[in-house]
Amino acid sequence: MKTEHENGAIGVETLGMTMRFGGFTALDNASIAIPAGTFHALLGENGAGKSTLVKCMMGFYHATSGQMLVAGREAKIADPKAAHALGLGMVYQHFTLVPSLSAAENLVISREDAPKIIDWRKERADLGAFMERMPFAVPLDRPVRTLSAGEKQKLEILKQLYLGRRFLILDEPTSVLTPDEADEVLGHVRGLCEAGEISVLMISHKFREVTAYADDVSVLRRGRLVGQGRVADLSHQAMADMMMGGQSLAKPAARSGQRGETVLALDGAKARDRSGLKDILIERLEVAKGEIVGIAGISGNGQTELMEMLTGQRPLEAGTMTVESTPYTATRSETRTLGVRVLPEEPLHNACAPKMSVAENIALRSFDANGEGTRFWLKPSAMKALADRLVGEYKVKTASLESPIASLSGGNVQRAVLARELTGRVDLLIVANPCFGLDFTAVAEIRARIMDARNRGAAVLLISEDLDEILELADRVLVMSEGRIAYETPIAGADTATIGHYMAGHQ
Amino acid sequence: METDLGLWAVPIAMLGGAIRVSTPILFVSLGETLTERSGRINLGLEGTLVFGAMSGYALAVMTGSPWLGVIAAAITGALFGLVHGLICSLPKVNDIAIGIAMMLLGMGLAFYFGKPFIQPVAPDLPAIPLGWWSDLPQVRAALQVNVLFLIGLVAAGVLWWMLKATKIGLTLRVVGDSTDAARALGLTPSLVRTLATAAGGAFAGIGGAYLSLYYPGSWNEGISSGQGLMAVALVIFARWNPIACVGAAMLFGAAGALGPALQTIGVSSGYYLFYAAPYVLTLGVLIATSSPTQALSGAPGELSINK
Numbered sequence: 034m035k036t037e038h039e040n041g042a043i044g045v046e047t048l049g050m051t052m053r054f055g056g057f058t059a060l061d062n063a064s065i066a067i068p069a070g071t072f073h074a075l076l077g078e079n080g081a082g083k084s085t086l087v088k089c090m091m092g093f094y095h096a097t098s099g100q101m102l103v104a105g106r107e108a109k110i111a112d113p114k115a116a117h118a119l120g121l122g123m124v125y126q127h128f129t130l131v132p133s134l135s136a137a138e139n140l141v142i143s144r145e146d147a148p149k150i151i152d153w154r155k156e157r158a159d160l161g162a163f164m165e166r167m168p169f170a171v172p173l174d175r176p177v178r179t180l181s182a183g184e185k186q187k188l189e190i191l192k193q194l195y196l197g198r199r200f201l202i203l204d205e206p207t208s209v210l211t212p213d214e215a216d217e218v219l220g221h222v223r224g225l226c227e228a229g230e231i232s233v234l235m236i237s238h239k240f241r242e243v244t245a246y247a248d249d250v251s252v253l254r255r256g257r258l259v260g261q262g263r264v265a266d267l268s269h270q271a272m273a274d275m276m277m278g279g280q281s282l283a284k285p286a287a288r289s290g291q292r293g294e295t296v297l298a299l300d301g302a303k304a305r306d307r308s309g310l311k312d313i314l315i316e317r318l319e320v321a322k323g324e325i326v327g328i329a330g331i332s333g334n335g336q337t338e339l340m341e342m343l344t345g346q347r348p349l350e351a352g353t354m355t356v357e358s359t360p361y362t363a364t365r366s367e368t369r370t371l372g373v374r375v376l377p378e379e380p381l382h383n384a385c386a387p388k389m390s391v392a393e394n395i396a397l398r399s400f401d402a403n404g405e406g407t408r409f410w411l412k413p414s415a416m417k418a419l420a421d422r423l424v425g426e427y428k429v430k431t432a433s434l435e436s437p438i439a440s441l442s443g444g445n446v447q448r449a450v451l452a453r454e455l456t457g458r459v460d461l462l463i464v465a466n467p468c469f470g471l472d473f474t475a476v477a478e479i480r481a482r483i484m485d486a487r488n489r490g491a492a493v494l495l496i497s498e499d500l501d502e503i504l505e506l507a508d509r510v511l512v513m514s515e516g517r518i519a520y521e522t523p524i525a526g527a528d529t530a531t532i533g534h535y536m537a538g539h540q
Numbered sequence: 541m542e543t544d545l546g547l548w549a550v551p552i553a554m555l556g557g558a559i560r561v562s563t564p565i566l567f568v569s570l571g572e573t574l575t576e577r578s579g580r581i582n583l584g585l586e587g588t589l590v591f592g593a594m595s596g597y598a599l600a601v602m603t604g605s606p607w608l609g610v611i612a613a614a615i616t617g618a619l620f621g622l623v624h625g626l627i628c629s630l631p632k633v634n635d636i637a638i639g640i641a642m643m644l645l646g647m648g649l650a651f652y653f654g655k656p657f658i659q660p661v662a663p664d665l666p667a668i669p670l671g672w673w674s675d676l677p678q679v680r681a682a683l684q685v686n687v688l689f690l691i692g693l694v695a696a697g698v699l700w701w702m703l704k705a706t707k708i709g710l711t712l713r714v715v716g717d718s719t720d721a722a723r724a725l726g727l728t729p730s731l732v733r734t735l736a737t738a739a740g741g742a743f744a745g746i747g748g749a750y751l752s753l754y755y756p757g758s759w760n761e762g763i764s765s766g767q768g769l770m771a772v773a774l775v776i777f778a779r780w781n782p783i784a785c786v787g788a789a790m791l792f793g794a795a796g797a798l799g800p801a802l803q804t805i806g807v808s809s810g811y812y813l814f815y816a817a818p819y820v821l822t823l824g825v826l827i828a829t830s831s832p833t834q835a836l837s838g839a840p841g842e843l844s845i846n847k
């Protein structure tokens with residue numbers, strides 16, 4: 034543990050922070066003050082510049098202009114090391130744990146004063162003592178790769194505390210957690226604030242968390258600071274108004290149309306899970322035209338594997354998968370003739386070529402299509418026109434169509450992929466956590482689009498860890514637990530308590 | 541007084557072969573493990589191996605000391621690694637392409653500077669007769685163990701321990717597994733990778749010195765016959781684990797001794813097919829141990845072959 038510098042929360046202030054990427058201004062003259070020992074929330078739409086601001090504070094980016102005050106003194110932060118030396122720490126939106134190292138190794142190597150030769154017996158004892166004092170624990174010996182998202186997030190926060198940080202930045206810390214896990218983690222973080230151990234700046238899209246845990250809030254829109262205040266004085270509506278700046282929210286589309294014949298059917302479909310030790314077994318799953326089937330469940334109960342089975346990333350060991358009564362293996366020609374569209378989780382990783390441009394990624398479904406046939410020579414003008422239209426329609430915020438898609442903010446990658454998948458003929462739509470990490474305007478809009486696809490007669494399979502989302506959209510609710518479908522109910526008779534019961538693995 | 545051992549001659553010859561042939565492969569694969577654990581691939585080690593063989597031999601001829609030759613080979617190897625590492629630190633440079641260029645450069649330079657050293661004879665590196673307890677000449681011959689082989693074994697153990705229990709080792713693994721995580725820790729990935737490539741080059745250089753100063757024990761242009769490249773493949777086979785590199789190198793060496801061993805017991809036709817045994821073996825094991833659904837376990841996440 035770090036003991037050489039003093040302990041206790043410190044205050045941090047930014048003055049006129051501005052960040053340009055080429056000609057694009059991601060952050061424009063933002064000044065925010067976080068007094069010592071307070072919990073500050075940062076709100077804003079996707080692509081508003083929240084991550085950019087905190088990365089500038091941590092020295093990850095070099096701000097084009099602007100200053101930082103740390104504990105009242107002006108600070109030049111050249112790189113993350115300098116930020117760490119001042120007691121600033123950050124939990125990034127994307128995990129920065131090293132996947133192949135164990136939790137213990139991750140903790141020890143993150144220390145600046147890590148010993149040259151590591152005496153594991155002593156370190157284990159120290160870590161054990163540290164964990165005793167912590168409000169939550171994670172397994173220390175397994176490679177981080179094998180931990181669940183929730184455990185990884187807890188480990189990220191534990192790491193910062195282990196390093197003795199006095200000012201902590203959390204970038205959407207709860208987007209990968211269940212509501213209960215989120216409450217547990219944030220409750221403890223709040224406790225540390227009140228004890229005067231740390232100050233916190235948290236980026237979030239969830240008003241509920243802001244109201245429950247933060248003291249103050251700042252709102253960014255298009256890189257500008259558009260509102261600030263004490264959380265106690267602000268209603269959710271007031272915060273939402275600041276974020277939206279007069280835009281209107283997409284209304285949930287009404288349900289219409291009839292349930293048609295079965296499109297997707299899985300029968301005794303069996304596959305290995307990620308660890309290779311357990312099975313995923315779907316006895317029977319049907320999705321019909323004009324209905325949304327929602328699969329609820331706590332993450333890590335086989336949803337990822339089910340999605341991989343449906344996208345052809347994970348071979349079936351037994352059973353069948355059919356679309357429109359023909360065997361389906363998710364080849365490109367099958368998806369095209371059957372009109373299957375997919376939005377997997379982690380779309381940057383599972384549905385994009387990260388280093389290719391936004392325009393190229395949007396064209397991935399159609400670049401080789403020429404009416405019903407295929408084309409040999411690409412038609413860049415058509416690709417560009419398509420990208421141009423979809424970027425406008427789905428409000429994808431990007432510096433240009435030529436930027437690599439990996440440079441987009443998380444929410445905008447989601448929008449770009451959804452734009453691609455919902456364009457053209459959609460007979461079967463398979464989506465996993467479509468609103469992960471999205472701001473509430475985007476959530477409303479994307480849910481409306483999914484409902485719209487259903488109303489136009491598409492069969493929709495919605496796998497989501499957000500029960501509210503399932504209850505809002507689904508016609509039938511299934512619960513997945515331990516690799517099986519444990520429960521099924523039509524939405525009319527759905528009861529949250531019963532569903533929660535099955536989600537928790539009780540029979 | 542050759543004793544006729546019958547079929548026993550084959551395993552004994554293979555053991556001897558494993559010890560004799562495996563040393564350069566072991567050194568190259570240890571060096572490559574080090575480099576790949578940092579997230580880079582250096583295919584240039586074949587060139588480094590050949591240049592190490594040449595420079596080690598040349599210095600041994602000029603000074604009369606094989607050990608000075610080994611040191612010279614290590615230094616030139618490190619220089620080759622350093623050049624590879626520095627070039628790959630430039631933006632948008634592909635480590636595999638640079639590796640191939642470095643391989644050709646190393647071999648070309650070695651042939652150019654090595655011409656005058658094909659004739660002279662250099663002193664050999666010493667070997668320890670660990671077969672003194674046996675009366676059988678075959679066993680004694682098989683257990684003539686070169687000091688470099690033993691150093692290689694110790695180095696494998698030390699590397700394994702280093703990766704597990706030292707700051708340098710963990711830093712290397714962090715950089716190799718995730719550039720983002722490394723940056724978040726305030727490390728400079730390209731610096732770590734460059735140093736790891738230089739260290740890897742030094743290992744390959746020593747492997748080269750073994751070739752020219754012990755077995756086969758002379759300098760000529762065909763001295764390596766692709767062993768440096770095979771060693772790079774063996775690193776995957778050994779799953780980036782230094783201890784497993786020892787096993788992989790020994791297995792490769794033993795398979796290589798199969799052809800000559802069969803010849804000694806009088807198999808006269810088709811034995812030359814067994815010269816291909818090490819390559820077939822490597823290929824077979826690589827296919828058998830890989831799976832389309834599971835990622836290669838142990839592969840450093842930042843290797844360009846994984847992206």
Ligand SMILES: Nc1ncnc2c1ncn2[C@@H]1O[C@H](COP(=O)(O)OP(=O)(O)OP(=O)(O)O)[C@@H](O)[C@H]1O
Nearest residue numbers: 054059079080081082083084085430441442443444
């Ligand atoms: N390295 C970069 N190069 C070019 N543009 C960038 C870069 N990083 C971010 N941007 C752009 O800056 C804008 C702000 O991005 P930022 O990641 O800060 O958004 P955010 O508010 O964190 O959004 P989200 O809620 O989706 O995470 C986006 O439009 C993004 O495309």
Ligand SMILES: [Mg+2]
Nearest residue numbers: 083084126442
């Ligand atoms: Mg962000």
